[in-house]
Structure formats: C-alpha cells, structure tokens
Amino acid sequence: MSFNTDISTKLENSRNTLRKIARNDGAEFSKQSILNDMEKFVKMVNTMDETVLVPSRLMNLPQEGDDDPFSMFSMLNDLKTELLWSGGDSQEQVERGRRVSDLSDTESDASSAAGDSGIEGEDERESAARAAAACRRHLRGLRRSLRQLTVAAAQLTRTYQEEVGAPV
Numbered sequence: 001m002s003f004n005t006d007i008s009t010k011l012e013n014s015r016n017t018l019r020k021i022a023r024n025d026g027a028e029f030s031k032q033s034i035l036n037d038m039e040k041f042v043k044m045v046n047t048m049d050e051t052v053l054v055p056s057r058l059m060n061l062p063q064e065g066d067d068d069p070f071s072m073f074s075m076l077n078d079l080k081t082e083l084l085w086s087g088g089d090s091q092e093q094v095e096r097g098r099r100v101s102d103l104s105d106t107e108s109d110a111s112s113a114a115g116d117s118g119i120e121g122e123d124e125r126e127s128a129a130r131a132a133a134a135c136r137r138h139l140r141g142l143r144r145s146l147r148q149l150t151v152a153a154a155q156l157t158r159t160y161q162e163e164v165g166a167p168v
Helices: 002-023 034-051 055-060 069-084 105-117 124-164
Strands: none
Touching (some): 034 124, 055 124
C-alpha cells in the first residue's frame, strides 16, 4: 500500500506545484528547469492579459507576417489555459478505445523503436532508456517553444502599449 500512497503524494505535490505556478506564488526553480520556463510564460501571458484591456483594439494593429495580433493574443491565452488546466483539446479522436491524445509521443517512439529493433521482449531497461531519451528531447523542444511564446507575449504587450500610448 505504501507504493500507492507514494504515487498519490507525488501526484498531489505535482498538482500543488502547477497551482503555485498558475497563482504565481513565488515558487522558485532552477533557471534550467522546464518549470522555470513555464512560470515565465504564465507570468508574461498574465501581464499581457492585464495590459491588453481592450483586446478588440488588437485588430487595428499592423500585422507581422501571418500572425495578426488578436489571433496571437487568443492563442497565447488558450495555450496558457491548456498548459495549466486541461489535458487535451476539444477535438479528441478515439482510436482502439483510447484517446489519441493519451498516446504520448514517448510511448509511440518507444514502441516503434522496440518494433524496429527486431528483438522480441526488449529489455525493460533499454525501453526505459529510450523513453527517457525521448522525454529529454521533448522537454528541450517544449522549453524552446515556451521561450519563443514568452517573447511573443512580451512583444504583443509592448506593441499594445505603444498603440494606446501607455508607458512601455
């Protein structure tokens, strides 16, 4: 029973950490931590949200490339909400009794790697090592994406402030 208790405790601790990030309770993380990048992203989107008092004014701002400011504003807020609270999108598909969003890239990578190796009954350590490597790769990509999205939210905030004549 202690195994189940440990898992429950770890899950609750993870939920509390994400709640702290969402509330910006001042939780501090290593600068190299994915949680640090998540916290910066959430804080910047919150700042953007507090600054952009009239989102419809974003429709009048000049468009940079294919990204119009209003769509960017909505997308950043949606991503923040999904990052903090939801587990999937509204267009989930069902595949073999399992939601597609439940099948992680790591599981796909690990299973396809095992199938490609030609080895029946792959050693669990090798499978775990592949899954860990895939997880690290995905975390690096997620960190890079979060940093780019944080910069986009900061830029949108500055652009809006310039447009309405607020101090930057």
